[in-house]
Amino acid sequence: MKRVVILGGGSGGAAAARRLSRWSLPGEVEVVLIDRSPWHDYRPDYLWVMTGLREPDEARRPLSLLTPRYGTRVVQAAVTAIDPDARRVDTDSGGSFEYDYLIVALGAVVRDDPVSHGLEAPWELDFAMDARKRVAGFEGGRVVVSPMETHRCPPAPFEVAFMLRYLAEQRGVLDKTSLTVAYPAARPMQSFGPLMVAGFGGFLEQYGIAFEPDFHLAGNDREAKVLRSADGRELPYDFAMLVPPHEPPEPVRSSPLAADSGYMDVVLPSMASPRYPNAYGIGDVVAPTIGLGMAGVFAHLQAEHVVSRILDDVRGAYMGELYNMVGVCVMDAGYMGVGVWCDFTDKLAGRATDPDCRMLGGMRVFRALKVAFEKYWFANVFGS
Numbered sequence: 001m002k003r004v005v006i007l008g009g010g011s012g013g014a015a016a017a018r019r020l021s022r023w024s025l026p027g028e029v030e031v032v033l034i035d036r037s038p039w040h041d042y043r044p045d046y047l048w049v050m051t052g053l054r055e056p057d058e059a060r061r062p063l064s065l066l067t068p069r070y071g072t073r074v075v076q077a078a079v080t081a082i083d084p085d086a087r088r089v090d091t092d093s094g095g096s097f098e099y100d101y102l103i104v105a106l107g108a109v110v111r112d113d114p115v116s117h118g119l120e121a122p123w124e125l126d127f128a129m130d131a132r133k134r135v136a137g138f139e140g141g142r143v144v145v146s147p148m149e150t151h152r153c154p155p156a157p158f159e160v161a162f163m164l165r166y167l168a169e170q171r172g173v174l175d176k177t178s179l180t181v182a183y184p185a186a187r188p189m190q191s192f193g194p195l196m197v198a199g200f201g202g203f204l205e206q207y208g209i210a211f212e213p214d215f216h217l218a219g220n221d222r223e224a225k226v227l228r229s230a231d232g233r234e235l236p237y238d239f240a241m242l243v244p245p246h247e248p249p250e251p252v253r254s255s256p257l258a259a260d261s262g263y264m265d266v267v268l269p270s271m272a273s274p275r276y277p278n279a280y281g282i283g284d285v286v287a288p289t290i291g292l293g294m295a296g297v298f299a300h301l302q303a304e305h306v307v308s309r310i311l312d313d314v315r316g317a318y319m320g321e322l323y324n325m326v327g328v329c330v331m332d333a334g335y336m337g338v339g340v341w342c343d344f345t346d347k348l349a350g351r352a353t354d355p356d357c358r359m360l361g362g363m364r365v366f367r368a369l370k371v372a373f374e375k376y377w378f379a380n381v382f383g384s
């Protein structure tokens, strides 16, 4: 029996565990999943934890549920080192694990930073609970949302702005509220191509949300309540939501699997390491390397693709699961959802500079779809 070790039980890791169990034959593979947390977090829910629409336990499930459901051996321990030459992973408290196949799904790690400290947007569950306290006392004013460089879910800072606008309206303070997204790019949704820039820009305008371009957040004068960009611009605020910086997980950065950026190096479309073909990377831990944004939908579809490749290899047969390079994102804008759809096939193959994207627009049904997908995710992967 071949052993598949999955590092990380987030969107990519949990989807891989499920697929391995559903697609493998009895006795074909043994699956070990290692995560330092006992929980699988469904991170899009953090925004609703912030506004009080979800409690923390509604936004996560115990990873231990994977054992009775899929036969996955779940180890709660921090991965400390990956040695792809020895095909071994070391952990701080769970021992070492040798593998035949490795799936690295350790995501990106959010770092505490003096600029964003105390004003964090809900990019981790504890930040979401802190943000909830701040949002409870939210009374409008000059609102600034600003992410610090690469971050999970590029559209989500805009979603935070949409949600704060909705709250301002609900609380009757919209007339004394201004909203600005200060973003480290020239245009909103720039990496998604001109159609999306135009469509999304129009949507921001319609909602009265200003866009401050090329804002690389570098400083925060807390007394004066002023944010500073690297090029010296100043943005005063009464209420700020700052997305802290993200970095590659240390066991990846310090392993031979890392690219120069520290995130995992993989080749497309296999998602395997160029030097270690039995080590695969999926999700946020490879997103900067392959030029994709950090999104659960990518992690999920890459997990399915990689599982199919592993089972092909175990069986010496070709099952024919292609990597579906499509991403869909729905943002909650309060009264409605804003949907976007993108196909990255040509971009990732180097045939186009931008993905082929469509702005699906703002409709109430998209918000319902966002809720429906959350229910589907938990039911499909965890059974409830």
Ligand SMILES: Cc1cc2nc3c(=O)[nH]c(=O)nc-3n(C[C@H](O)[C@H](O)[C@H](O)COP(=O)(O)OP(=O)(O)OC[C@H]3O[C@@H](n4cnc5c(N)ncnc54)[C@H](O)[C@@H]3O)c2cc1C
Residues within 6 Å of the ligand: 007, 008, 009, 010, 011, 012, 013, 034, 035, 036, 037, 039, 040, 041, 042, 043, 044, 045, 046, 047, 077, 078, 079, 080, 105, 106, 107, 108, 122, 123, 124, 152, 153, 156, 249, 250, 251, 282, 283, 284, 285, 294, 295, 296, 297, 298, 299, 328, 329, 330
């Ligand atoms: C506010 C917000 C809204 C979002 N909305 C959307 C959305 O609408 N649509 C969408 O597609 N995506 C969305 N995302 C992005 C999505 O959540 C991530 O892209 C997705 O979770 C990435 O999956 P992953 O498996 O790569 O990593 P993760 O889900 O981050 O999982 C990584 C796992 O690795 C574990 N880990 C890390 N380091 C170690 C270590 N050293 N040892 C052991 N375990 C470790 C962590 O505990 C974690 O469980 C959103 C994210 C945020 C923050």
